[in-house]
Amino acid sequence: MAGKFEIFKDKKGEFRFRLKAGNGQIILASEGYKQKASAKNGIESVRKNSQDDSKFERKETKAGNFRFNLLAGNKQVIGTSESYKSASSRDNGVASVAKNAPDAPVDDQTVA
Secondary structure: OOOOOEEOOOOOEEEEEEEOOOOEEEEEEEOOOOHHHHHHHHHHHHHHHOOHOOOOEEEEEEOOEEEEEEEEOOOOOOEEOEOOHHHHHHHHHHHHHHOOOOOOEEEEEEOO
C-alpha cells in the first residue's frame, strides 16, 4: 500500500495535514492552518521540498530522541516528524517522506 496525505481539522478547528506511510504510520505532520487552501499549499511544498535532502533538518532532542523537520526554501518548517529512539530510525523516516510524498494521494477528511 502506498503512502497518503490526510487533511483534517484539529480541536481548534484549524486545518492540518499528515503524511502516512503505506503501513499507516504518520511520518510527517503539519502545523495548523486557518484555510484549507493553505494546508493544500503545504502538501505541495512537501511534495517539492522532500526531494532535496538538504531541506531536512535532523535534530536530537534534550531527552536523547531524534526527529526531523522538513523546511521550505524560506527555511520555514513545513512539517515535523514523530520522535524516534535512534538516528537510523529518524533517517529511515526521512527516506520514507522522500519516497512517499511526490505521488501520495490526498484524503480530505474535512469533506462531509
